[in-house]
Amino acid sequence: MAQIDRRDFIKIMGLGATATAVSGLMSKQLVAGSNVQTRPKGFYSLPVKGGVKKGNVRILHLTDVHGQLNPVYFREPNVNLGVGDAYNRPPHVVGKKLLKAMGLKENTPESYVYTYLNFEKDSKRYGKTGGFPQIKTLLDSLRAEAGGRQNTLTIDGGDLWQGSGTALWTRGVDMVEASNILGVDVMVGHWEFTYKENEVLSNVALFKGDFIGQNVRVKEDSLMSDTYATFVEKYDGSGLYDEDSGHAFRPYVIKEVNGARICIIGQAFPRTGNANPQEFFPDWSFGLREEDMKELVAQIKEDEKPDAIVLLSHNGMDVDIKMAERVPGLNAVFGGHTHDGMPKPVKVKNVDGHTCLVTNAGSNGKYIGVMDFDIQKGKLNSIDYHMLPIISNWLKPDPEMSAYIKQMRSQKYTKDIVESRRKDAFYNPKRLGKSFEEILSEKLAIADRNLYRRGNFMGTWDQIICNALREEYGADVAMSAGVRWGTTTLKGDWITMEDVMTQCALTYGETYVSEMTGKDLMSVLEGVADNLFDPDPYLQSGGDMVRVGGMDYSIDPSQKIYFRITDAKLDNGHVIEPNTRYKVAGWATVNRTPKGRLIWDVVRDYILRNKDTDNILYLPKINHPTLINVNHNPGIADYPGKSS
Template identity: 25%
Template sequence: MHTNDLHSHAEPFMDRGRMVGGFSRLGHLIKTIRGNTPNTVVVDAGDMFQGTPLFTHYHGDVEVSLLNKIGYDMYTIGNHEFDDGAENLGLQLKKAKFDVLCSNIDTKSQPELDSVVKPYKIKEIAGKKVAFVGVMTPELERLSLSLGGVKIKNLDKDWIEPVREVVAKLKAEGITRIVAITHCGVDFDQQLAAGVPDLDVIVGGHSHTRLDKPIYVSHPDGSETIIVQTGSYGRTLGRLDVAIKDNGELDTAQTKYRLINITDKIVEDPEIKAYVEKKIEPLLSLRQTIVSQAEGDFDNRWAMMPWDSALGDLVTDALCQAGKEYGATICLHNRGGMRGRIEKGPITLEKVQEILPFDNRMSFATITGKALLSALEHSVSGPAGGRFLDVHGLKLGYDPTMKRGSRLVFAMAENKDGKYSPVDPLKDYKVAINNYTFHDGEGYDFKDAKKIVDSADRVAIPFRKYLENHPVVKPQTPSRIVPITDGVLSANRKDEVLAKVKNTVPGSKVQLLAGTDRGATSYGNGI
């Protein structure tokens, strides 16, 4: 059984009109299945920290205690485990009764952490030895700014090589059944499977991908690697019943997999429920403080939304408002810096902290149009995800079918009169950006920025103030970022007066742009 990206969601929560998740129900289900099923192993694929006020208040102690109480066997570290610093992570994981696995990070700079991390664990199951190997995303050093010297091994050459070496060592010891527990995301998991064919199963995390069916990666010798992942926040529990042939090989045809939805139909474990309720008590005032009302749902589906999100529009509107005194007219906010969604109804202070849980501040600065265009190009250079920027004061279109570095089709900045004109590479723009993104997070580069002012307030504070000043907020139809393929905007055929623009959001406005080169030279009214 497996979970991933629990992100401190210890309590059941409302998700699109349904009550889901909760460690008390998850714990009851795991204990019940384990009691009825011999040879069961329970693992988590990282990012148990960060995402609700529980982590902000207890710094990870609650999450580790809950995994202990449920009876997890193994876990691999996620990038958000470093959010409160590597030293804190070491102190919290010292309390773990489960094995902490990661084969491709160098933790020598952090003695406490180094003392608990193992590259692998060998476990005897049904009379056969099975090895479990932990793996971290090769993007760790780009994603976390508080590693305290922890780094990815061999990153400058081949990030897979340290894993390959561990697997070769295990094979030399006669262990032929090997499972990787990874916090890499499905794309890197597929790279890993192709690069290390001896992995039978990859239990993944990081990309928050709900895989209702496994991904199978085939190898030249006819074998396959199975990749599974549950999504996020404890909405589901993954169950993989692995079948082994008489010759010891993995029988993928007979191996069964399913996701079990954690709903209010599942009984709650009374001990875990009581523990969570006790830990929540000091935080109840956050839940009881209402700061605004939502007229509809503000969604933020990460990788499933290659356009601006309603939540991202709201957050960037709020943070740009906070930057008005510094002259900011544009706001950029990485999507990974926003968590969860706002459901229709009261917006509480607890929800504000869930939406913006990180210890990020705002940076206000003057940047060139060239730097702004570079940032927007970087935002759309991969699939929509944590790096993707939601924006205020901009409208942009991009072609996701083009090669990286050449996807931005047009970018228009709002003028003082409310109209838009193309971003000028030679012009200066005043922007509001969270300091994680501003200081190299996710690979962004603003090193040439001028007139920098760093706010002392966490980003949740100006967001709260904005909501308090707007008693009712209404989700906007996405119109700031548009993925464009097979349309005149990406082809710019000078003799074409009518073109179909596919893959846009239903209900989007059409914006008229003129120009014979890639991009646009003028902006017309929407129709």
């Protein structure tokens, strides 16, 4: 949004939403077919235990929505290996073992939403999940059951503003506005920071709740420069919460709810500065900052005397568990980042011997975490946690939210769009004049299988991206980051431009091709594998293995760095030699802006070129790496490649 005034933009969108809300109420039909499951009675009913009284506080948590305003399919992983202490500990338990660990049964709505089991069948029976109109309806009902909104807090764990075409084209504004309609009170960030600092601060200003984070700090250079102080003045000082401590944002908030004092501490993704381009946030530094967290909790207890302290975190679940152990004083952690839909919390005993509940509310709007606190006379009597899946057909869409989304998507793609770091690619002339809806609903091809990304290793959607990159550049090998966002396209369904954007939309989507020696290629793979399989959660990134197309390899996660990857060879059988140079294509580089086309255009054109006369896109080969030493691990089941 370089030229047009962002505030005006919002006003236009907001106005439209109200106008439509009055007249057009969508009524959504259930998916046709005899197999369709109807909502069991009481599925969404969750009264406060013992009836609502003073001191009851309900916290409603969603996280990692990744720009998904409309319902989506999202297949949970069949590979989510735990190493070190995380071995066999949720979330590193998949499929039937996860159901068992959580006390759930197969062939239930729960097994559909929490596992990959019977996904093909169940996705037809239960339909899509998530969607802001449905979430709004459920939130309102959960609020009513708690005695009204004033007895509740709605919190978002970040990765809200990124992950869709519309989020990219509005620079996150569409999601800020949607979260305001939803009634989000507090949030933290990660991909939020992949817009430019001025856009982030403008979005924070538009957001009606509190944007917090104890571990987002203004760099010393910026603190000591007048330029930064002048810059943040335009946003009422947001971005420079405390000059002495260097906190860019408020580290925590105290909320008085139904007679109780609840403290919410914020934790942004600690590795934002490693995982995402620093050029977007030149003045800010992140990091885990555990020492600061300990000091902060102690200081809050002393100064604020809250009845409960909870952490709203984008650490990722393994890191949250370790932090909950080591930082005394936290009653609960509302976690995100690692996209683990965990119906039950992990009870962690901290260094002081107290219990802290660590939760994770998955991704893509698929679940709402509900935590009920009973606080009497300053004493925390009990905490109750439930997770409710959003099965979209089972919830009547909220008309205001539906109208807003419809209106927002009717916006036209103009020359003011910024969808690249590169000026020559800010906007795509071919999209000019079309509405977001028109662009995104373009049908490209029919999927020959379920297309998904989530899982420790290669996904079928990733294979399309890698194939597209290889074809674009005639490359031997293509690499695609192992991010965990990106939804699922069902076998037999049309792949739309919306699906492509959902897999690809970020603010640094430029592609590249470069020559790399086999040795360098291996060291990239080893480095990423170490981010995933270092036994110390504090040294993990919470992402998945980099996807590699055109090449097969074997990996033993139990080994140390530089000993995990073996037996790498190209699709043509050529063994990767350390000193041979290979043509490697990729996208989403963090430390430079390459010259290639944007990834979504590369993928779109590949799909259109490669579909057959029946419009089906066939994937001849999936580069599933061979996994060694994993079959004993409860974090893997039904692996489609070789494993031992």
